[in-house]
Amino acid sequence: MGERGEEWEAVMLRKAEEEESKAVKKVKLVTSDGVTMEVEISTVKEMETIQAFMNATDTDNSIIFPLPKVSSHILSRIMELMSGEYDQELVKRLSHEELKEICMVANYLNMKTLLHLTASAIANLIQNKSVEFVRHFFNIINDFTPEEEVQLRKTHEWAFEGVDED
Amino acid sequence: MENLRMEKKSRRKIGGRNEEDRLSDLPDGVLLHIMEFLTTRQAVQSSVLSKRWKNIWKSLTTLSFRFLDGIRKYNKYVSHVLSNRDHSISLHNLHLTVFNSTAPKLLNNAIKYAALHHLQKLTLSIDFKFKEIPNSFFPLLFNCQSLIFLDLFISSSHSSLKLPPCLLLPSLKTLHLSNVTFTTRDNDSVEPFSACTSLTTLVLRHSMHHHSTQTLCISSLSLSTLKLESMVHSHTFTPKIVLSVPNLSSFTLENSYSSMCCELSCTCHLPVLKEVKIDNRVHIHSSIIINWLGLFSNVRTLTLSSHTLYILLKYLHVGAMEVQPPFFARLESIKIEMDCSNLISIDEIITGFDSVGKVPDKVI
Missing domain, CATH: 3.40.50 (Rossmann fold)
Incomplete structure (x- = not known):
C-alpha cells in the first residue's frame, strides 16, 4: 500500500510539473502602443532575437518581452502571416507602409523567413521603377546637389540607359 | 541618420501626425537584402x-x-x-x-x-x-x-559548348548543363564527372551533339539525383550512357524533342533508389522503355507519363513479349501523369494494369 501511495504521489508530482511547464509556454509581447499579446512559445521560436533572450535568462515564470518599436497593428499582421505559413497572397494584400514596417521588424527580431519574404516582395514592387518612384517608396530625401547627381549618373551611365524619367 | 531626422521633421510639419513611434528607415543590411533580389x-x-x-x-x-x-x-x-x-x-x-x-x-x-x-x-x-x-x-x-x-x-x-574531358570541381554539389558536347582525347568514351567528388545533383539537357563522343560514363559515388532531358541531338549513331552511380536515389528521364534515344545501361544495382520518373513523348520502340524499366527495378515510386504508358501497353496487348518484363520487388506506388495527347484513357490504364496484375495508386 505504502509503495503504491508513493508511486501515486510521484505521478501527481510529475503531472503538476507538466502543468507548470505548460503554463510557462506562453510569452507576453508588449507593443509600442501598450497592448500585451500573449503568444505560444512555438511562435517565438522563429523570432531569434527573443529566443536568444529567453535562452540567456532561463526563467521559470512566464516571460514578458517589450517591443517598443513594434505597434500592435504590425504585430498582429505578422501573426497573420505566420499562421498563414507566409502565403504570397497575404503579402500582396499588405499596404506599402505595412510591408516596409514588417520587413524592418523581421530584421529586428531576426525572423529569417519573414525577412526573406518581405524583402523579395519589396524588390518586386520597385523592380524596373524610376529613381523618383523608389525615392517616394522609401521616403528618401535627395540630399545630392543637382551637380552631384548629374555626375553620379554620368559615372554609372550604362545603368540609366533606356530608363524613362518621370 | 541625418537623413532620417530631416525626413521626420518635414513629415510632421506637413501631416501634423506624430510619427515618433514609427520605424521610418530600414537599416543598410535590410536595404542590401532587398537589393540582392x-x-x-x-x-x-x-x-x-x-x-x-x-x-x-x-x-x-x-x-x-x-x-x-x-x-x-x-x-x-x-x-x-x-x-x-x-x-x-x-x-x-x-x-x-x-x-x-x-x-x-x-x-x-x-x-x-x-x-x-x-x-x-x-x-x-x-x-x-x-x-x-x-x-x-x-x-x-x-x-x-x-x-x-x-x-x-x-x-x-x-x-554547343565543348566541355573539357574532366571537370575538376571537387566542391561542386549541383551541376546543370544544357547544350554541351562531351569530347574525349583518345578513345570513344568520356567520364567527365568523376572528379566532382561532392556532386549530388546532375541535370543534363539537349547534350550529346553529333560531335560528341559515343559513350558517356556518368560515374560518381556521391550522386543522388540525376535528370536527363532530351539528351540526343542530330546523331547518325545511337550514343550510349553508362551509369555508375551506386547512391542514386532519384532518376528522371524526359524525351520530348529528339526522336532518337540514347542507349542506357547501368553497372550497379542502385540499392537506395527511391523514385523514377519517365516521360517519353516521342515514338520509339517499346522494348527501349522495357529496358529502361529493367535498369530501375529497385524503385519504390515509379511515375510514368501517359504517353510512355501508351507505348508500353500497346506492346503488352499485342503480346509479342520478346523481352522479360522487369520485376519490381520493392515497388510501393505507381503514378501515371496524364498529358494532353489523350492517347490513352484512364479506363484503358486500369484495364492495362489488370492484365499485369497491378493497379496504379494514383492517376494525375
Whole structure:
C-alpha cells in the first residue's frame, strides 16, 4: 500500500510539473502602443532575437518581452502571416507602409523567413521603377546637389540607359 | 541618420501626425537584402537616391548581369561593376549572360575575379549565334574551389559548348548543363564527372551533339539525383550512357524533342533508389522503355507519363513479349501523369494494369 501511495504521489508530482511547464509556454509581447499579446512559445521560436533572450535568462515564470518599436497593428499582421505559413497572397494584400514596417521588424527580431519574404516582395514592387518612384517608396530625401547627381549618373551611365524619367 | 531626422521633421510639419513611434528607415543590411533580389543594373541605379544609398550596392554578394535593351556597352557595364564593388566582400552568386558582343576577355576576367572572391554559385547563360562558343574560361573555372552550384545554359541551337574531358570541381554539389558536347582525347568514351567528388545533383539537357563522343560514363559515388532531358541531338549513331552511380536515389528521364534515344545501361544495382520518373513523348520502340524499366527495378515510386504508358501497353496487348518484363520487388506506388495527347484513357490504364496484375495508386 505504502509503495503504491508513493508511486501515486510521484505521478501527481510529475503531472503538476507538466502543468507548470505548460503554463510557462506562453510569452507576453508588449507593443509600442501598450497592448500585451500573449503568444505560444512555438511562435517565438522563429523570432531569434527573443529566443536568444529567453535562452540567456532561463526563467521559470512566464516571460514578458517589450517591443517598443513594434505597434500592435504590425504585430498582429505578422501573426497573420505566420499562421498563414507566409502565403504570397497575404503579402500582396499588405499596404506599402505595412510591408516596409514588417520587413524592418523581421530584421529586428531576426525572423529569417519573414525577412526573406518581405524583402523579395519589396524588390518586386520597385523592380524596373524610376529613381523618383523608389525615392517616394522609401521616403528618401535627395540630399545630392543637382551637380552631384548629374555626375553620379554620368559615372554609372550604362545603368540609366533606356530608363524613362518621370 | 541625418537623413532620417530631416525626413521626420518635414513629415510632421506637413501631416501634423506624430510619427515618433514609427520605424521610418530600414537599416543598410535590410536595404542590401532587398537589393540582392534586383538586377544589378537597378541596384547600381540606387546609388543616386541619396548620399546614404550611394555605396550600399558595393556590398552586394549577388551580381546578376542580364541583357536589357538599352545597355549597349555591356562589356563596360560588367567590368565597371566588378571593379567598383567593395573587394573585401565575397561574391557568392554570379549570374552572367554571354552574347556575341561579349569579349572573351571579359568572361575570363569575371571568372578570375569570382575565383578570388569565393564564388559559390555561378549561372552562365550563353546566347551565341556563331559556331564556336568560347570555352577558354573553363580552366579558370577550375580555380573556383568554393563553387558549389554551376548552371551552364547555352541557348543556341546551332552550336554547343565543348566541355573539357574532366571537370575538376571537387566542391561542386549541383551541376546543370544544357547544350554541351562531351569530347574525349583518345578513345570513344568520356567520364567527365568523376572528379566532382561532392556532386549530388546532375541535370543534363539537349547534350550529346553529333560531335560528341559515343559513350558517356556518368560515374560518381556521391550522386543522388540525376535528370536527363532530351539528351540526343542530330546523331547518325545511337550514343550510349553508362551509369555508375551506386547512391542514386532519384532518376528522371524526359524525351520530348529528339526522336532518337540514347542507349542506357547501368553497372550497379542502385540499392537506395527511391523514385523514377519517365516521360517519353516521342515514338520509339517499346522494348527501349522495357529496358529502361529493367535498369530501375529497385524503385519504390515509379511515375510514368501517359504517353510512355501508351507505348508500353500497346506492346503488352499485342503480346509479342520478346523481352522479360522487369520485376519490381520493392515497388510501393505507381503514378501515371496524364498529358494532353489523350492517347490513352484512364479506363484503358486500369484495364492495362489488370492484365499485369497491378493497379496504379494514383492517376494525375
